[in-house]
Amino acid sequence: MAEIIDNAPPAKRAKPAPLADEKAPRPRNVLLAEFEGLAKADASQALRDAGGDLDKARAILRSKREPPAKRANASDDDDARRRQEAAPASPSGTALLAQLRREREARRGPPPAPAPAPPALPRQTSIQAFELSAAAQSARDVPGRIDRGFTKIVDGVLTAGDAAELIRLAAQKGYQVATIKGQNRTQAARQKALKKRNGLRCMVNAPRLADQIFDRLRPFLPPRKRDGNGAEWRLVGLNERLRFLKYNPGMHFLQHPDGHFSRGRRERSFITLLLYLNEGYVGGHTTIWNRVGGQSSRPEDGIPVPPRVGMALVHDHILLHESPKLRVGVKHVIRTDVMYERSYAKVVEAVVALRNAHLLCHHGGEVLVVAALPGATQFISSDQQNGGAATAKQLRECAERADSERKTPAAVAAALGRFLCYASRKTSTARCVLFKCGEDDAAQYHAVMNCLFAARRRKILVDAVSLGAKPSPLAKLCAHLAKGAFTHNPPHLRDRLVAVALATFGADAECRQSLSLPALHEADFRTACLCCTPPKILDRGYVCATCLSVYCRADHECPCTKALRS
Numbered sequence: 001m002a003e004i005i006d007n008a009p010p011a012k013r014a015k016p017a018p019l020a021d022e023k024a025p026r027p028r029n030v031l032l033a034e035f036e037g038l039a040k041a042d043a044s045q046a047l048r049d050a051g052g053d054l055d056k057a058r059a060i061l062r063s064k065r066e067p068p069a070k071r072a073n074a075s076d077d078d079d080a081r082r083r084q085e086a087a088p089a090s091p092s093g094t095a096l097l098a099q100l101r102r103e104r105e106a107r108r109g110p111p112p113a114p115a116p117a118p119p120a121l122p123r124q125t126s127i128q129a130f131e132l133s134a135a136a137q138s139a140r141d142v143p144g145r146i147d148r149g150f151t152k153i154v155d156g157v158l159t160a161g162d163a164a165e166l167i168r169l170a171a172q173k174g175y176q177v178a179t180i181k182g183q184n185r186t187q188a189a190r191q192k193a194l195k196k197r198n199g200l201r202c203m204v205n206a207p208r209l210a211d212q213i214f215d216r217l218r219p220f221l222p223p224r225k226r227d228g229n230g231a232e233w234r235l236v237g238l239n240e241r242l243r244f245l246k247y248n249p250g251m252h253f254l255q256h257p258d259g260h261f262s263r264g265r266r267e268r269s270f271i272t273l274l275l276y277l278n279e280g281y282v283g284g285h286t287t288i289w290n291r292v293g294g295q296s297s298r299p300e301d302g303i304p305v306p307p308r309v310g311m312a313l314v315h316d317h318i319l320l321h322e323s324p325k326l327r328v329g330v331k332h333v334i335r336t337d338v339m340y341e342r343s344y345a346k347v348v349e350a351v352v353a354l355r356n357a358h359l360l361c362h363h364g365g366e367v368l369v370v371a372a373l374p375g376a377t378q379f380i381s382s383d384q385q386n387g388g389a390a391t392a393k394q395l396r397e398c399a400e401r402a403d404s405e406r407k408t409p410a411a412v413a414a415a416l417g418r419f420l421c422y423a424s425r426k427t428s429t430a431r432c433v434l435f436k437c438g439e440d441d442a443a444q445y446h447a448v449m450n451c452l453f454a455a456r457r458r459k460i461l462v463d464a465v466s467l468g469a470k471p472s473p474l475a476k477l478c479a480h481l482a483k484g485a486f487t488h489n490p491p492h493l494r495d496r497l498v499a500v501a502l503a504t505f506g507a508d509a510e511c512r513q514s515l516s517l518p519a520l521h522e523a524d525f526r527t528a529c530l531c532c533t534p535p536k537i538l539d540r541g542y543v544c545a546t547c548l549s550v551y552c553r554a555d556h557e558c559p560c561t562k563a564l565r566s
Helices: 028-036 040-049 054-065 074-086 093-108 160-173 187-196 207-220 345-361 386-404 412-426 442-457 473-481 491-505
Strands: 138-140 151-155 200-205 224-226 232-238 241-247 252-256 267-276 287-292 312-316 319-323 326-328 331-342 369-373 376-380 431-436 461-466 486-488
Touching: 028 040, 028 054, 040 054, 151 207, 160 200, 160 241, 160 331, 187 252, 207 232, 207 267, 207 312, 232 267, 232 491, 312 319, 345 386, 345 431, 345 491, 369 386, 369 412, 376 386, 376 412, 412 431, 412 442, 431 473, 442 473, 461 473, 461 491, 473 486
Parallel strands: 431 461, 461 486
Antiparallel strands: 138 151, 151 312, 200 241, 224 232, 232 331, 241 331, 252 319, 267 312, 267 331, 287 319, 369 376
């Protein structure tokens, strides 16, 4: 093999170009001019006088700036010259630049201390005192067809940070095995219940946290519900007992409807709330069936709801649902109830508030409360102490009785008659406030008119408030004939009833002339049939020749005079 030897001189290498972020060294005269605050020409002249020595050039410039008295001492100048001659050689451009920067920073003083870091948010100490972070909510429907009851998904009820904190606090408090109500008395019952429900639970009474969650969910919940008897209930809040549920792999809760929670006779739950604290697990997704009660024979018809952190799922208790077996991960969820109260609760509150206001403004006065029940009346004791607690209790009992006998009309005429008899014996001046809840009963029309004529003769003021969805014509007529005030408070405005009652009916007739009262409704004087409930407005009818009552049919006798209609 031949070896090739190249005896040619090596080519002259070009200097590599500096990198983009690499700065070329700056001339000494430029550095000296910037540091001493001089022109570039003066700095160049000082460097020439010092023979290129930067320290000598700086000494020359300082001596020129010093006053003449300081330059008079020759020995000081000699010592300075000797120190300059003994000084080491001037450093390179990069070292000089670093030295100049250090001296400039020394003149300016120490750098300002860095701003203190914002304090870390304190960790929540307990579930009872938990404060939720700000979050925006949005609602959507369950991904599937469910027409047997109410269902809704609300996103953004909790933030991810709040959900993690709640998981931590629940773990600190500790979990216990979840049981089924009524199936925990014997060992056999517990084993049977364990096959249906296998999970962990931590129950905490947290009214403050429940109120915060309810404020975020309230716009998306039904404002009113009706029970099996047709009684109306009004949305009031959440059950403050929060149940933190935890499912480990293999745990489940088979198909079931939920039972309602009652707080006495005034409040009960209709809707289940599930609030999800985590996601990312496999299996265990809440599944809802389009059925009410009973067991579904087709599990594939269930609608699974994928969880999201901070998401809330609300559905009627009666809907069949399930938490299937969890395969991978851990599931954390909060379960509680949406509470409703009877719609008459605000009515009782308004009556008691009006009673207390009257007794406060009229010392020595008296308040008589007469309840018009289905087919009967009842005097309500007017206790002068305890703020009307006994009155409120009896009114609630009367309202519950009226709810249970809704098909029988209330005896409004009899209640007015009893009040007028009592007022005529006790005092010469009296006022009456009629709270009209149910529908008008045409059969009581004549008796009510007689009571109003008697009240008009004795100058007894009769005010009326209609509490139904539509204004009551009979209540309007009572207020008009007895020179009183009338207002309509439908169920969706029940929260304003106390304020309306105090503002409209709190003052007597003399004081009302000086007050600006709310706009009142006028009575309806159109002809109405007396055999229909509620009365039907007529263009043509049949008149009783004796009492001049008007009816829509001529095939019956007048209930008042027993005369035939013509």
